[in-house]
Amino acid sequence: MKKQDFLVILTVLLVLAPFFAFDAVYDTYLKWNNSNPYLLAFVKFAILGTFGEMLASRIRTGKYYDTEFGLCPKMIVWGLLGMWIALAMKVFAAGVPAVMEKLFAANGLVDAMQGEFSVMKLAGAFCISVIMNTSFAPVFMTIHKMCDMHIAQYHGSVKCLAKPVRMADLLSRTNWNTQWNFVFKKTIPLFWIPAHTITFILPMAFQVLFAAFLGVVLGLILAIAAKK
Numbered sequence: 001m002k003k004q005d006f007l008v009i010l011t012v013l014l015v016l017a018p019f020f021a022f023d024a025v026y027d028t029y030l031k032w033n034n035s036n037p038y039l040l041a042f043v044k045f046a047i048l049g050t051f052g053e054m055l056a057s058r059i060r061t062g063k064y065y066d067t068e069f070g071l072c073p074k075m076i077v078w079g080l081l082g083m084w085i086a087l088a089m090k091v092f093a094a095g096v097p098a099v100m101e102k103l104f105a106a107n108g109l110v111d112a113m114q115g116e117f118s119v120m121k122l123a124g125a126f127c128i129s130v131i132m133n134t135s136f137a138p139v140f141m142t143i144h145k146m147c148d149m150h151i152a153q154y155h156g157s158v159k160c161l162a163k164p165v166r167m168a169d170l171l172s173r174t175n176w177n178t179q180w181n182f183v184f185k186k187t188i189p190l191f192w193i194p195a196h197t198i199t200f201i202l203p204m205a206f207q208v209l210f211a212a213f214l215g216v217v218l219g220l221i222l223a224i225a226a227k228k
Contacts, residue, residue: 004064033205038083041208045082046075049215056220070156077147078215081140086208088140092132093200093207097124117201125200126193133192138184145179146170187221 018025033040053074054064065071097109112120149170154160195217199210 005058008064030205033209037208038086041082041086041212042079044209044212045085045215046079048212049078049082049218050075052216052218052220055216059220068152068156070151070154070158070160072158073151073156073160074148076161077144077151081144081147082208082212082215085140085211088132088136089199089207089211092128092136093204096128096131100124100127113200121201122197126197128200129193129196133188133196137188137192141183142171142174142179145174149173183221191217191221 019029020026050071054069057066057069058064093113097106097113100106101109106120106124109120109124112118113124115121146165146167150163150165151160154163192214195214196211199207199214202210
């Protein structure tokens with residue numbers, strides 16, 4: 001472990017410590033989360049999603065980032081994607097239990113998702129996760145991949161944000177063997193569905209935050225995929 005790793009660990013601890021040490025910080029987070037959920041989603045994903053990619057870079061190259069990493073573009077892309085995820089989570093969290101009640105006579109599922117942990121809430125969270133990860137997630141992952149490739153085309157320069165994303169070209173150059181056989185077929189059923197089941201069991205105020213922390217895990221998955 002190098003000096004830079006100790007500095008990163010120390011920074012993470014210093015950022016997280018106030019939330020555990022001071023009730024006022026925790027209460028302020030809850031207040032902002034309730035009043036500005038999508039703005040806060042932008043901040044959460046911009047920081048944590050980008051940090052995940054920095055970890056991936058550390059694993060692949062030995063450095064957290066270099067001049068072509070594209071720190072600013074990646075943070076903006078992650079922030080916008082985070083707002084999209086926050087919106088999708090609310091849609092699926094509200095819609096899936098309501099549909100399940102209608103289709104399968106799962107009476108009380110909507111109320112169970114708002115209450116304390118129970119077997120019904122666990123089943124509901126699993127259903128939400130399955131439907132979200134087999135419909136929304138592949139689209140999200142593909143768009144995220146296109147954004148990364150677009151940033152790489154401009155060597156991480158902020159000017160990439162003003163350039164059109166040439167989707168057809170990027171899609172044709174995507175390694176679909178890895179995208180399908182690893183990212184979709186393995187990470188969705190083996191990691192994302194269980195992880196997001198936990199997400200939807202948590203209180204609503206922490207669901208997007210936990211999903212953002214999973215962005216760090218995504219960074220590690222990207223590092224593994226890159227090695228493959």
